[in-house]
Amino acid sequence: MNPLARLLEAALFASARPIPLDELASLDPDASPAALQSALDELRETYDTAGHGVELVEVGGGWQILTRAEYTEAIERAQLAARPHRLSGASLETLAIIAYRQPIGRAEIEEIRGVAVGSVLKSLLERGLIDVVGRAEGIGRPLLYGTTPIFLEHFALRHLEELPRGDELAIALRSTTPTEPAPEAAPTS
Amino acid sequence: MDIDTLVEPALTGQLDFDAPVEPRRLEVASDVVTPFVIELSHFSGPLDLLLSLIRDEQVDIYDIPIARIAEQFLARIHVMQLDQAADYLEMAARLLRIKAQMLLPRNELDDAWEDPRAELVRRLLEYQQMREVVDVLERLGEERRGRFARAYVPQQIAPPTAPLALSLSELLAAIDRVLRVAREPIIHDVIARPLDVDGAIATVRAVLALRATACWRDVCPPTSQPWQVLSALLALLELARRGELRLAQLAPFASVLISRESSSQAA
Numbered sequence: 001m002n003p004l005a006r007l008l009e010a011a012l013f014a015s016a017r018p019i020p021l022d023e024l025a026s027l028d029p030d031a032s033p034a035a036l037q038s039a040l041d042e043l044r045e046t047y048d049t050a051g052h053g054v055e056l057v058e059v060g061g062g063w064q065i066l067t068r069a070e071y072t073e074a075i076e077r078a079q080l081a082a083r084p085h086r087l088s089g090a091s092l093e094t095l096a097i098i099a100y101r102q103p104i105g106r107a108e109i110e111e112i113r114g115v116a117v118g119s120v121l122k123s124l125l126e127r128g129l130i131d132v133v134g135r136a137e138g139i140g141r142p143l144l145y146g147t148t149p150i151f152l153e154h155f156a157l158r159h160l161e162e163l164p165r166g167d168e169l170a171i172a173l174r175s176t177t178p179t180e181p182a183p184e185a186a187p188t189s
Numbered sequence: 190m191d192i193d194t195l196v197e198p199a200l201t202g203q204l205d206f207d208a209p210v211e212p213r214r215l216e217v218a219s220d221v222v223t224p225f226v227i228e229l230s231h232f233s234g235p236l237d238l239l240l241s242l243i244r245d246e247q248v249d250i251y252d253i254p255i256a257r258i259a260e261q262f263l264a265r266i267h268v269m270q271l272d273q274a275a276d277y278l279e280m281a282a283r284l285l286r287i288k289a290q291m292l293l294p295r296n297e298l299d300d301a302w303e304d305p306r307a308e309l310v311r312r313l314l315e316y317q318q319m320r321e322v323v324d325v326l327e328r329l330g331e332e333r334r335g336r337f338a339r340a341y342v343p344q345q346i347a348p349p350t351a352p353l354a355l356s357l358s359e360l361l362a363a364i365d366r367v368l369r370v371a372r373e374p375i376i377h378d379v380i381a382r383p384l385d386v387d388g389a390i391a392t393v394r395a396v397l398a399l400r401a402t403a404c405w406r407d408v409c410p411p412t413s414q415p416w417q418v419l420s421a422l423l424a425l426l427e428l429a430r431r432g433e434l435r436l437a438q439l440a441p442f443a444s445v446l447i448s449r450e451s452s453s454q455a456a
Contacts, residue, residue, distance in 0.1 A: 013339065014339075015339065016338060016339045016340065017338075055336075057336075064338055065338070065339065066336040066337065066338055067336050067337040067338075068336065069332070069335040069336055072335045072336065072337070075337060081337045081340055083334050083335075084334055086330070086331075086334070087330065089233050089323070090233055092323045092326055092327060092330075093233060093319060093320070093323055095326065096319050096322035096323045096326055097319055099322070099326075100319075100322060111312075112312070112315055112316060112319060113233075113234055113236070113316070113319075114234040114235045114236040114237075114276060114280065114312070114316065115233070115234040115235070115276045116276065153333075154330060154333060155326055155329040155330050155333055156329060156332060156333035156336075157329065163322070163325065164322075164325055166318070169318055169321045169322070
């Protein structure tokens with residue numbers, strides 16, 4: 001490995017959180033962006049081909065060293081590390097709406113979910129998965145919510161565009177959904 | 190409180206709430222006398238319940254037999270003892286309103302007629318789409334959960350906060366600024382004045398003894414204090430109630446005519 005790749009490895013090993021590209025660049029002011037990218041590629045290649053227990057992943061606009069999935073059970077059994085808690089169904093539903101419709105206000109989320117989401121929003125805010133990103137125009141200027149880099153980290157996404165687009169889902173987005181039910185649709189029974 | 194948890198812990202010993210919801214099991218639940226039990230692990234809201242009904246009945250989402258679905262929705266929330274939960278009640282009310290709108294006669298040629306179910310269908314589709322996204326997120330989250338990052342988090346060493354640089358003259362200047370802006374408080378003295386309705390009644394009677402009709406100004410001169418105005422008003426109303434006089438106003442905002450009731454002319 002070239003010296004830059006080794007430097008990056010050391011920095012990524014020392015950090016518990018993903019390191020954004022610009023922070024990696026500040027490790028060596030002389031390195032060009034192209035050299036940085038090829039060093040990252042070399043490091044990832046080394047982990048993938050030389051048989052390492054860890055891998056280099058790009059997540060939430062940064063880079064991070066993670067253990068490989070096949071060792072999770074053994075590590076957990078030995079109680080060396082604990083898996084993060086799973087999100088509840090209510091939290092996931094709310095998060096899904098925010099991820100696709102951000103910036104979005106509470107009333108609109110509640111309209112889609114059909115239930116009150118006050119406490120769910122609070123817990124998502126506390127976990128840092130969402131944040132207040134502004135205020136809407138209109139009566140009361142309600143708070144608008146959006147997802148955070150921690151959201152991307154939690155789902156190992158590089159950026160929001162990695163989520164399936166609305167028209168890739170089996171049910172089309174609101175804008176493409178016919179507002180009138182198709183009158184010619186024949187009942188199935 | 191996490192809404193996924195059961196409100197009534199006493200029931201957990203008798204019922205397995207993770208088991209698939211079967212009608213028979215739910216009847217057992219309704220037999221148990223409890224004030225209010227919420228079981229939300231199966232349905233995450235009224236839209237979810239509605240979608241599952243539509244799936245179970247195998248009906249077309251664009252052509253929902255609203256009467257049948259509304260009836261089953263009500264039966265289901267009753268059995269699940271959700272008929273006190275506001276979100277479910279709101280949906281039940283919405284279904285019944287759509288059912289009523291569907292019963293109204295309509296002109297087949299009327300192009301402007303909008304299917305009352307359209308809004309509900311839109312919401313159901315939107316909800317269904319969101320559930321699909323949830324499946325994607327769940328899978329991604331599960332994949333990420335299976336890999337560990339470095340657990341060492343370096344302690345943030347906060348630099349000691351700089352001592353405050355404050356001088357007495359700054360404090361005095363601040364006080365001066367505040368006092369300059371603050372105005373003298375306006376203090377009202379409130380004096381309790383009891384109304385003198387009896388006195389006013391006597392006045393009105395005296396006026397009406399001289400003349401058959403009078404107007405407001407005769408019983409309440411322009412210089413009257415508020416308490417006197419109120420007393421005169423109450424006196425007029427009281428005497429009108431007793432039938433001693435009659436009040437009439439010929440036009441809006443016209444002055445009120447006070448006339449002696451003919452039966453009490455003996456006075």
